[in-house]
Amino acid sequence: MKSYHHPLGMLLLSVAGTTVAAEQPSIHLQLTPILQGGQVVAVDVKETIESDKPLPQLVISKTLGPLQHIVERISQLQVSDSQGQLSLHQGIATLPDALGQTPYAWQTNRDTTGIVTVSYRAAVSTETTPGPTWELRTEAKGMSAAGNTFLVLPESQATYKVSAAWDLSALGDDATSINSLPVTREATPARIAATYFMAGDLARLNGSGVSSPFRAASTAAPNKFATATLLEWAHNAYQKYSDFLGFSELPPFTVLFRSNPMISKSGTELPDALMVAANNDIELSEMQQILSHEMVHVYLHSLEGASWFQEGLAVMYENRAPFALGFTSSDTYLKAVNNTLLTYYSNVRKDMDMQAATAAFWTDARARLQPYYRGAMYFIVTDSRIRKASNGEHNLDQLLVDFLARSREGKSVAAQDWVALVRQYIGADADKDYAAMQSGGFLVPEDDAFGRCFTREKVSMPLFDLGFEISSLMQVPRVIHGLQPNSPAAKAGLKEGDKVLKSVGLDEQQSKPSSPLTLLVERNGKPTSISFVPTGALTEGYQWQKKNGTAGETECRR
Ligand SMILES: [Zn+2]
Incomplete structure (x- = not known):
C-alpha cells in the first residue's frame, strides 16, 4: 500500500536550487556498518569535506513522522580540521528539511580551514517503527536507509562533488552496496539526504558498469517468489512505461526493495530512484502493483505537487x-x-x-x-x-x-x-x-x-468502521476508546481501555475492505489476539462486472 508514500523528491527539488560556488566544494562519505549478534546495529560515518569556505553548521532532521526520532540516533559527533578538533554547540537551522520541519543543528566554536573531517555513529533500528519506511534499519541480509535518516550534512544550498565508499568487511565476502546518488556525482546536501543507501548480501540487477540506466537491488527475501523475477519485472515495466507515457529518453534510475514486517507493502519515490518495502509473505502480483504505483510517480515528477x-x-x-x-x-x-x-x-x-x-x-x-x-x-x-x-x-x-x-x-x-x-x-x-x-x-x-x-453495477457495501475511535490506533500508547457496544469489535471481545500492543496497518486494512483485522491486546497481563471484520452500516457504491460473451483480451485493453 502507498501508506507512507511522501513526495519526498518533489519537496526536495523545490529547495535544491543549484548554486555553484567559485571553487566547487566536495564531500566524500565513508560508511562502515557495525555488526553485533549477526545484525547491523550502527553505521560509522566519516565525511571528508573540502571547500574554500568554512564549514557551514551541520544539520539532520529531528524526526521523520511522529514516532521516528532521527537526531537521537547520532552519537560521538566530532569535527576536526588542519588546526585540530573543534567543539560543537547547538545551532539554529534556517533551511527546512524534506518534510518541511526545522532540523537539529550543530555549530563549531570557530571557523574551519582547509579539509574538514566529520565523524559520528548512527544507531540502526533493528525493529520497524510506524512512519515513513525509509528509516535506517537492518534486516537479515544487510541495512538500508535514505540519507536523511542518518547523514549529518552541511546546511548549504551549494552543489558539492559527492562520492560514497563502504567498508563492508563486517558483512562478509558477498556484501555489496548501492546508492542513488546522481550520475553526475554532483549534488546539494538536500539531494544527498534524499539518496537511498543499501548494503549487504544484495540480490541485484545491472550491478556496476552496465550501459543500461536501470539498476535494481534488494535486501528482502520474500517467501513467495524469487527476487530476481521482481527485479526483471521492474526493468521491463520501466522500459514499457517510458514508452507508454511518451518519454523517448529514459532517465537513469534505481529501484530498491527491502522488507518491512509490519505492513504488507509500501513505497516511496526519491530523486532518480524508488524504494519499495514489503513483508516476506507478499505475493508477486501485489509487489508488482506497488512497484507499478511508484513507477508511475517517476514520470509524473514534473507535474503539480498536489x-x-x-x-x-x-x-x-x-x-x-x-x-x-x-x-x-x-x-x-x-x-x-x-x-x-x-x-x-x-x-x-x-x-x-x-x-x-x-x-x-x-x-x-x-x-x-x-x-x-x-x-x-x-x-x-x-x-x-x-x-x-x-x-x-x-x-x-x-x-x-x-x-x-x-x-x-x-x-x-x-x-x-x-x-x-x-x-x-x-x-x-x-x-x-x-x-x-x-x-x-x-x-x-x-x-x-x-x-x-466491463459494465457498471450498483451495489450495497458496508462502510469501513473499526467500531471505536480510529485515534485509538494512531497514537502511542494505543488505548481503545469510544467503543460501540454492538460493533463487530465489541462482539469479538474488545473492551474499552484495552491496550493494543502491536501497531496496525490501517491503510492496508482499508484497501482490503471486509478482510479481518487482528489486534494484539493486553488482557490480564497477557497478550491476547482479537479478530473481527471492521465494517459498519451499509452504503451505496458501484462495482464493475465482466460482460457476457465479450471480445478477447486485446480488445478489452483498449
Ligand atoms: Zn504514491
Missing part, C-alpha cells in the same frame, strides 16, 4: 498501465479496479473537503486515503467522460501524455491547466467533476469507464 493529482494518477495507473501494456489479465485488472472502487465508496471520509483531508494525514487514516482513492476516482470519472464524449476515440492516456509534454516544454502544468485541457474534450463537466473531487461530491464513473468488456 497530493490528489500525483496519488490519484498513481492509484489509477498502477492498475491501468500494466493492463493496457499486457502485463496483467482482464480478471486481475477487474479485481484491482473493483478494489479501488470499494476503498473509495466504503470510506466515511469521502465527503470531506480535500484540503482538510490532506491535512489530517497523520491523525485520521480514513482522511489520509482521500487524495489516493478520491483522486483516482476523479481521474477514472474524467477518463470515462472523455471515452463517452468521443465515442471511444480518446481517453485519459492521451491527455496525460500531452500534459507531460507540456511540462517538458516548460509550460504551466498547474491544476487549472489540467482542467482547461479536460474541458476541450468534455466541456463544463470538467469543472463540475473537479469541484466534486475537491469538495467531496459523490463520484460515479460512466458505464464504460474500464473499457468495452
Whole structure:
C-alpha cells in the first residue's frame, strides 16, 4: 500500500536550487556498518569535506513522522580540521528539511580551514517503527536507509562533488552496496539526504558498469517468489512505461526493495530512484502493483505537487498501465479496479473537503486515503467522460501524455491547466467533476469507464468502521476508546481501555475492505489476539462486472 508514500523528491527539488560556488566544494562519505549478534546495529560515518569556505553548521532532521526520532540516533559527533578538533554547540537551522520541519543543528566554536573531517555513529533500528519506511534499519541480509535518516550534512544550498565508499568487511565476502546518488556525482546536501543507501548480501540487477540506466537491488527475501523475477519485472515495466507515457529518453534510475514486517507493502519515490518495502509473505502480483504505483510517480515528477493529482494518477495507473501494456489479465485488472472502487465508496471520509483531508494525514487514516482513492476516482470519472464524449476515440492516456509534454516544454502544468485541457474534450463537466473531487461530491464513473468488456453495477457495501475511535490506533500508547457496544469489535471481545500492543496497518486494512483485522491486546497481563471484520452500516457504491460473451483480451485493453 502507498501508506507512507511522501513526495519526498518533489519537496526536495523545490529547495535544491543549484548554486555553484567559485571553487566547487566536495564531500566524500565513508560508511562502515557495525555488526553485533549477526545484525547491523550502527553505521560509522566519516565525511571528508573540502571547500574554500568554512564549514557551514551541520544539520539532520529531528524526526521523520511522529514516532521516528532521527537526531537521537547520532552519537560521538566530532569535527576536526588542519588546526585540530573543534567543539560543537547547538545551532539554529534556517533551511527546512524534506518534510518541511526545522532540523537539529550543530555549530563549531570557530571557523574551519582547509579539509574538514566529520565523524559520528548512527544507531540502526533493528525493529520497524510506524512512519515513513525509509528509516535506517537492518534486516537479515544487510541495512538500508535514505540519507536523511542518518547523514549529518552541511546546511548549504551549494552543489558539492559527492562520492560514497563502504567498508563492508563486517558483512562478509558477498556484501555489496548501492546508492542513488546522481550520475553526475554532483549534488546539494538536500539531494544527498534524499539518496537511498543499501548494503549487504544484495540480490541485484545491472550491478556496476552496465550501459543500461536501470539498476535494481534488494535486501528482502520474500517467501513467495524469487527476487530476481521482481527485479526483471521492474526493468521491463520501466522500459514499457517510458514508452507508454511518451518519454523517448529514459532517465537513469534505481529501484530498491527491502522488507518491512509490519505492513504488507509500501513505497516511496526519491530523486532518480524508488524504494519499495514489503513483508516476506507478499505475493508477486501485489509487489508488482506497488512497484507499478511508484513507477508511475517517476514520470509524473514534473507535474503539480498536489497530493490528489500525483496519488490519484498513481492509484489509477498502477492498475491501468500494466493492463493496457499486457502485463496483467482482464480478471486481475477487474479485481484491482473493483478494489479501488470499494476503498473509495466504503470510506466515511469521502465527503470531506480535500484540503482538510490532506491535512489530517497523520491523525485520521480514513482522511489520509482521500487524495489516493478520491483522486483516482476523479481521474477514472474524467477518463470515462472523455471515452463517452468521443465515442471511444480518446481517453485519459492521451491527455496525460500531452500534459507531460507540456511540462517538458516548460509550460504551466498547474491544476487549472489540467482542467482547461479536460474541458476541450468534455466541456463544463470538467469543472463540475473537479469541484466534486475537491469538495467531496459523490463520484460515479460512466458505464464504460474500464473499457468495452466491463459494465457498471450498483451495489450495497458496508462502510469501513473499526467500531471505536480510529485515534485509538494512531497514537502511542494505543488505548481503545469510544467503543460501540454492538460493533463487530465489541462482539469479538474488545473492551474499552484495552491496550493494543502491536501497531496496525490501517491503510492496508482499508484497501482490503471486509478482510479481518487482528489486534494484539493486553488482557490480564497477557497478550491476547482479537479478530473481527471492521465494517459498519451499509452504503451505496458501484462495482464493475465482466460482460457476457465479450471480445478477447486485446480488445478489452483498449
Ligand atoms: Zn504514491
